[in-house]
Amino acid sequence: MTRRSDHAKNLSLAALAGVVSGAVFLATSELIALLVARDASPILAVGSFVIDVVPQPFKEFAIETFGEYDKIALLAGLGLAVVIASAIGGMLQFLRPPLGVVIVGIAGALSIAAIVTRAAVTPLSFLPPVVGAVAASVVLVLLTRRLRAWRVDDDGEQKGVDRRGFFTLVGVAGASAVIVGITARAVSIATSSVEAVRRALTLPAARSTVTVPTGAELDIPGVSSLFTPNDEFYRVDTALTVPTIDPNSWRLVIDGMVDERVELTFDDLLAMGLDEYAITLTCVSNEVGGDLVGNAMWLGVPVRDILRLARPQADADMVLSRSTDGYTASTPLESLTDDGLDAILAVGMNGEPLPLEHGFPVRMVVPGLYGYVSATKWLTQLTVTTFAQDEAYWTPRGYSARAPIKFSSRVDTPTSGTPIEAGRTPIAGVAWAQTLGIERVEVRIDDGEWMPATLSTPLNDDTWVQWFVDWDATPGTHYVAVRAVNKDGELQTEERAPIAPDGSSGWQRSLVTVR
Ligand SMILES: Nc1nc2c(c(=O)[nH]1)N[C@H]1C(S)=C(S)[C@@H](COP(=O)(O)O)O[C@H]1N2
Ligand SMILES: [Mo]
Numbered sequence: 001m002t003r004r005s006d007h008a009k010n011l012s013l014a015a016l017a018g019v020v021s022g023a024v025f026l027a028t029s030e031l032i033a034l035l036v037a038r039d040a041s042p043i044l045a046v047g048s049f050v051i052d053v054v055p056q057p058f059k060e061f062a063i064e065t066f067g068e069y070d071k072i073a074l075l076a077g078l079g080l081a082v083v084i085a086s087a088i089g090g091m092l093q094f095l096r097p098p099l100g101v102v103i104v105g106i107a108g109a110l111s112i113a114a115i116v117t118r119a120a121v122t123p124l125s126f127l128p129p130v131v132g133a134v135a136a137s138v139v140l141v142l143l144t145r146r147l148r149a150w151r152v153d154d155d156g157e158q159k160g161v162d163r164r165g166f167f168t169l170v171g172v173a174g175a176s177a178v179i180v181g182i183t184a185r186a187v188s189i190a191t192s193s194v195e196a197v198r199r200a201l202t203l204p205a206a207r208s209t210v211t212v213p214t215g216a217e218l219d220i221p222g223v224s225s226l227f228t229p230n231d232e233f234y235r236v237d238t239a240l241t242v243p244t245i246d247p248n249s250w251r252l253v254i255d256g257m258v259d260e261r262v263e264l265t266f267d268d269l270l271a272m273g274l275d276e277y278a279i280t281l282t283c284v285s286n287e288v289g290g291d292l293v294g295n296a297m298w299l300g301v302p303v304r305d306i307l308r309l310a311r312p313q314a315d316a317d318m319v320l321s322r323s324t325d326g327y328t329a330s331t332p333l334e335s336l337t338d339d340g341l342d343a344i345l346a347v348g349m350n351g352e353p354l355p356l357e358h359g360f361p362v363r364m365v366v367p368g369l370y371g372y373v374s375a376t377k378w379l380t381q382l383t384v385t386t387f388a389q390d391e392a393y394w395t396p397r398g399y400s401a402r403a404p405i406k407f408s409s410r411v412d413t414p415t416s417g418t419p420i421e422a423g424r425t426p427i428a429g430v431a432w433a434q435t436l437g438i439e440r441v442e443v444r445i446d447d448g449e450w451m452p453a454t455l456s457t458p459l460n461d462d463t464w465v466q467w468f469v470d471w472d473a474t475p476g477t478h479y480v481a482v483r484a485v486n487k488d489g490e491l492q493t494e495e496r497a498p499i500a501p502d503g504s505s506g507w508q509r510s511l512v513t514v515r
Contacts, residue, residue, distance in 0.1 A: 010151050011091050013166070017143035018090020018100060020174045021136040022082050025107065027181030029132030034184045039118060040125040041185075042111035042132065047071075047078055048240045049114040056398040056500060063236075063285055071240055093144045100144065101137045108133030118326070139173050194244035198360055201247065201353050206276045206299055215457035218466045222413030223428040226459070226466065227278075228294035230355050236283050236292060236371065237357075238393070243324050243378045247361040252345075256320070256383035258310035266361055269345065272301045277342050277365070280432050280464045282405045284370040285499050289410055289508040293432065295463050298365050299348025303336040303382075306345060312337070312384045320383040320390050321364050321376040329376045330392035330401050333384065335366055341435065342367055342462065345379065367462035368435035370403040370503060400502040407433030407492060409441055409467070409484040411510055419513040422475045427453075428468035433486040437461030440485040443469045446478050453482075461487070473514040481509040 026043055033041045051059075051074065066073040085103065093100020111129035115121065146169060150162035217226045247266040254262040276297055283292035307319070312333060319336055322328045336343045343366040347354060354360040359377025366374035372394050383390070387401055395401045409431035414420045431438045437458060442450040453467035483492045496506035 006151075010094065010147070013147055013151070014090045014094030014144065015087035016090065016170060017140060017147060017166075018086040018088065018093065019083055020143065020170050020177065021090065021100075021104065021140035022086025022107075023177035023181065024139045024173055025086075025104065025132040025136035026082065027132075027177035027184070028135040029111070029128035030181050030184040030188075032131045033128040034188045036127055037122055037124040038188060039121075040115050040128045041188075042107075042115070042129045043075070043078060043082070044240055045114040045118055046111060047074055048238075049117055050074065050078070051238050051240060052117070060285070060499065074240070090140065090144070093140055094147060097144065098141075100140050104133050104136045104140060107136075139169070143169055143173075194246055194360070195356060197246055197248075198353050198356065203299060203348050203353055204270055204274055207273050208275045210276045210278045210297060210459065212459060213457045216459055218428065218456050218468060220413070220426050220428045220466075220468055222415075223466050223468070224295075224412050224430050224464075226295060226456070226463075227297055227350055230296075230350050230352070230358065233294040233296065233349075233358065234283065234292045235357050236285065237377060238327055239325050239378075242356045244356065245324055245361055245378055245380075250361050250380070252306075252362065252379065253381045254306065254310040254384070255381070256385045257313040257316040258307075258384050259313065260310050262306075262310040264306070264309075266347075269301060269306075269347065269362065272305060274299050274301060274347065277344055277346075277462075278459045279342065279344075279365050279367050279462045280434055281365065281371055281375055282432065282434070284372050284399060284403055284503045286408075286504065287499065288408065288496070288504050288506045289510065290504075293410075293430075293464070296349050297351065298344060298346040300344035300346035300365070303343040303345055303364065303366075304339070307333075307337060307382070307384070310384070316384045316386060318385050318387045318390065320381075320385050320392060321374075321379055322381040322383065323359075323376050323378040324380050325378060327376065327378075328392040329364075329373050330387065330390065330395065331364070331366060331369065331374045332387075332402060335369060335374070343374075368405055370405055372399060373401070373403045398500050403502045405432070405434050406497075406503045406505050407431075407436070407438070407484060407486050407490075408505070409438075409482045409492060409508065411480055411482050411508055414480075414512050416510045416512065419515050420473060422473050422514050425471055425473050426468045427471050427480055428466065429482060430464040430466055431455075431482075431484040432464035433484065434462050437487040438465050438484050439487045439489065441465075441467040442483055442485070443471075444479075444481045445471065450483075473512075475514050478512050478514060479509055480512050481507050483507045 029042045062070040089100040089103035108129045146166040250266045252264045280295040286292035319331050346365045362379045363377040410429045412429040431441045441453040444450045453469045456466040458465045
């Protein structure tokens with residue numbers, strides 16, 4: 001073998017030793033996290049940290065490109081980064097010891113830094129990365145010693161022994177890391193007993209229910225159902241892993257500019273009496289024609305009744321709601337106290353307790369405001385304050401502190417991707433103008449006249465309505481445009497706006513192919 005190819009082989013083996021040590025780091029820290037500090041998994045802490053610090057355009061890119069899989073994509077990217085860094089660490093340890101161990105130490109330090117930025121830090125939170133770094137360093141040192149002995153120092157028979165020693169250690173450490181790492185994570189998810197608690201939970205019956213009028217749901221294939229099933233409801237949040245809160249230990253603190261600080265248990269909240277509310281939720285990141293909007297039947301308690309217990313002071317103008325994972329939203333106080341607005345703390349969604357990913361056990365839902373300024377999931381605190389004094393999670397990240405929903409309309413069927421047959425076919429979709437209601441929806445084919453659509457019977461002014469027009473589709477490609485008019489008589493603006501800083505606008509115009 002030439003010296004050059006010898007060198008290349010040494011480096012690849014050193015890289016392999018590094019990758020195995022990296023796996024040992026992750027697996028050991030997952031195991032220790034499972035045992036002593038569940039929220040201190042280095043990979044998840046670093047992932048959450050990345051979510052909080054990446055610039056806004058990246059986040060938008062991730063949501064647009066990966067959609068619901070944005071978090072899986074992030075973890076895959078992080079995994080790749082770990083593999084590359086570990087391989088480099090292995091090569092450095094081989095060429096210039098102890099530089100590889102230094103890299104492991106840096107990884108441990110970065111993990112600790114990421115963990116302490118999380119909300120749920122405990123005195124034991126530093127243990128998983130520290131133990132992980134120690135275990136990884138030991139394995140890295142042992143492996144590079146063997147490798148050096150086999151490839152550089154030994155002659156003759158001893159070479160075979162060192163070679164076997166190297167590969168045995170690679171195999172044993174690598175396989176154990178994979179098994180321990182995956183098992184620890186799986187056990188951590190499975191033994192989060194909160195899902196079991198949720199399944200066993202029966203919420204009290206609603207004192208008042210929402211009557212769904214006949215004609216509220218159109219019978220047209222392809223149109224969004226009036227109520228969005230929970231498992232199809234869009235999910236948007238900054239939580240890399242879904243927070244798990246046991247309702248038995250849940251507390252809501254109402255503090256800040258109030259006459260009396262109040263603390264409520266889950267039972268206190270239920271004892272206030274639950275009512276049904278149909279409210280359509282919308283995300284500020286919803287593009288024109290997008291699907292980050294959904295309608296649900298919520299079961300909950302008006303926020304105004306809860307704030308009243310604490311008696312907000314006269315000069316307050318905002319409520320900063322906080323979730324267990326540190327996320328915050330700024331909601332105008334008057335949107336929560338107005339008697340005519342059904343801002344609620346929800347515990348139920350479409351007939352069951354809130355799903356974990358939609359905020360179990362308690363979230364806020366406010367008609368007419370984008371989710372990021374109102375719909376805090378995993379809610380634990382309501383701080384009465386002012387816009388001058390406090391800001392929420394998205395405010396320094398390029399989004400408005402106040403964000404009423406821009407009313408909009410969407411075509412559900414036909415879609416741009418699927419050609420349709422010529423002949424009579426319905427064009428149908430949904431339109432929403434939370435708190436005001438939709439007056440009218442109009443559809444235009446190509447450069448034709450705007451045609452009035454037929455609306456479903458509205459549930460209330462806080463929910464979307466379905467609409468349709470009967471179209472005699474002629475072969476070719478056609479532009480289908482839609483726009484709505486709200487009950488104030490305002491026409492949906494044609495002017496295009498991006499989602500930042502306060503929501504997209506414009507008319508949806510989609511190209512439909514007719515055969
Ligand atoms: N704790 C927490 N609550 C949150 C968020 C979040 O990131 N963390 N995102 C908000 C945003 S931007 C929206 S649009 C809604 C989405 O609620 P959903 O996931 O139940 O549809 O939740 C809001 N509540
Ligand atoms: Mo959102």
